[in-house]
Amino acid sequence: MDAKSFEPKIIGFLCRWCSYPGADLAGTSRLKYPPNVVPIRVMCSGRVDPSFVMKALADGADGVLIAGCHPPADCHYQSGNIKAMRRYPLLIKLLEQFGIEKERVRLEWISASESGKFAQVIREMTETIRSLGPLNWPTRR
Amino acid sequence: MTSKPKVAFYWCASCGGCEETVVDLNEDILKVVAAVDIVLWPVALDFKRRDIEALSDGEIAVSFINGAVRLSEQEEWVKLLRQKSQLIVAFGSCAHLGGIPSLGNTANRELIFQRKYMTVPTADNSAKTFPCVSTLVDGHELDLPSFYDTVKTLDQTIDVDYYLPGCPPPTSLVGEAVRAILEGKLPERGAVLAPNKSQCDTCPLNETKPEKLAIREFKRVATSAPDPKTCFLAQGYICLGPATRSGCGERCIRGNMPCRGCFGPMDGVLDQGAKALSAIASIIDSNDPEEINRIINTIEDPLGTFYRFSLAGSLLRGSRVVETKRGG
Numbered sequence: 001m002d003a004k005s006f007e008p009k010i011i012g013f014l015c016r017w018c019s020y021p022g023a024d025l026a027g028t029s030r031l032k033y034p035p036n037v038v039p040i041r042v043m044c045s046g047r048v049d050p051s052f053v054m055k056a057l058a059d060g061a062d063g064v065l066i067a068g069c070h071p072p073a074d075c076h077y078q079s080g081n082i083k084a085m086r087r088y089p090l091l092i093k094l095l096e097q098f099g100i101e102k103e104r105v106r107l108e109w110i111s112a113s114e115s116g117k118f119a120q121v122i123r124e125m126t127e128t129i130r131s132l133g134p135l136n137w138p139t140r141r
Numbered sequence: 142m143t144s145k146p147k148v149a150f151y152w153c154a155s156c157g158g159c160e161e162t163v164v165d166l167n168e169d170i171l172k173v174v175a176a177v178d179i180v181l182w183p184v185a186l187d188f189k190r191r192d193i194e195a196l197s198d199g200e201i202a203v204s205f206i207n208g209a210v211r212l213s214e215q216e217e218w219v220k221l222l223r224q225k226s227q228l229i230v231a232f233g234s235c236a237h238l239g240g241i242p243s244l245g246n247t248a249n250r251e252l253i254f255q256r257k258y259m260t261v262p263t264a265d266n267s268a269k270t271f272p273c274v275s276t277l278v279d280g281h282e283l284d285l286p287s288f289y290d291t292v293k294t295l296d297q298t299i300d301v302d303y304y305l306p307g308c309p310p311p312t313s314l315v316g317e318a319v320r321a322i323l324e325g326k327l328p329e330r331g332a333v334l335a336p337n338k339s340q341c342d343t344c345p346l347n348e349t350k351p352e353k354l355a356i357r358e359f360k361r362v363a364t365s366a367p368d369p370k371t372c373f374l375a376q377g378y379i380c381l382g383p384a385t386r387s388g389c390g391e392r393c394i395r396g397n398m399p400c401r402g403c404f405g406p407m408d409g410v411l412d413q414g415a416k417a418l419s420a421i422a423s424i425i426d427s428n429d430p431e432e433i434n435r436i437i438n439t440i441e442d443p444l445g446t447f448y449r450f451s452l453a454g455s456l457l458r459g460s461r462v463v464e465t466k467r468g469g
């Protein structure tokens with residue numbers, strides 16, 4: 001597959017209280033962004049277990065977005081986003097040992113009103129991952 | 142001929158420690174031997190492949206197979222044993238989840254051979270001799286099993302009926318498993334024959350675990366000694382207890398070594414390393430991204446730490462070596 005015809009598949013784990021409504025607002029506001037993200041609504045960015053990210057990558061995703069409420073205090077559950085914030089850099093360090101570029105997995109804070117930021121993050125991620133190329137994780141070695 | 146159930150033991154990519162465990166049954170092994178007919182046990186008794194090939198399909202009641210699958214010969218053997226056995230028990234961490242040998246999945250055959258036969262300081266190989274599948278010596282063709290690029294768990298190679306976890310599995314669990322098989326009191330197929338509780342649940346240091354764990358710096362047993370009477374996580378040592386199945390008798394913890402995860406995860410967990418990472422990272426005592434980064438950088442080798450015994454059995458199974466090499 002050449003770089004031009006490659007369309008990245010991005011799984012977006014969006015928290016139910018901030019980032020999912022933010023993505024919703026991007027839609028109702030008719031903001032334009034690439035159709036490469038598959039949103040999955042989760043209750044909290046703190047609910048996104050690192051194994052969700054790995055399963056997505058192992059099963060064919062080229063990138064993963066984790067998005068939640070702004071720290072320190074926006075989290076509906078008080079500290080779920082802080083848990084995500086602590087796990088993310090260790091997950092990235094681990095994924096790099098697996099040979100997975102850190103740009104493929106991104107953590108962003110997107111509030112319910114930040115539809116523009118959501119669209120911008122998806123635009124950036126799609127282009128970054130397009131230039132990295134497909135992940136094509138070998139599930140059957 | 143006896144009508145005793147036939148039992149086989151086989152080893153693949155393993156260290157031999159699992160065989161020790163069988164021997165460690167001590168006098169109890171005599172009861173096992175009295176109750177069953179051992180038809181294969183390469184470490185102790187001389188049987189040949191043709192002896193097993195001569196059996197009819199399903200004639201062996203149970204085969205205990207330890208070790209991961211690394212070589213073509215191992216794959217042939219386990220497939221033969223699958224055909225001849227009613228039950229296959231993956232015995233020990235390596236057969237269960239890949240174990241230590243599957244850390245080799247951070248490299249591939251080429252890198253491993255280069256290191257082992259060329260660049261390791263103790264290698265003197267100016268003739269550049271590497272193992273190959275077939276060689277001609279004085280007109281005779283000699284064969285070696287082929288060495289696969291990746292290490293696989295037993296159930297990535299053949300269907301497995303039960304799992305006995307541990308490096309090695311403790312004799313108590315082995316004894317219980319043998320008894321359950323002989324008495325036909327086995328749980329549902331696919332079960333791990335150990336309690337479905339976390340290590341922390343049964344840990345002797347559990348009482349010293351504070352209500353809220355908080356780590357500001359990760360310590361290593363290589364450079365400092367933990368206090369044997371206090372929860373290792375409370376002291377800042379990475380202990381995989383929260384993400385590891387219980388049933389080992391906490392042998393490491395009683396030996397002042399934090400849990401390294403050989404029992405694998407509890408039921409329903411897809412990836413032990415991811416769960417361990419999640420648990421450990423969540424207790425970092427900081428809400429500041431830069432400080433969190435600094436604390437995380439005190440963990441030397443996350444992959445080797447969290448996947449020490451389970452890399453082949455994890456979601457990602459190993460590192461992407463060839464692609465990154467080509468790309469870089």
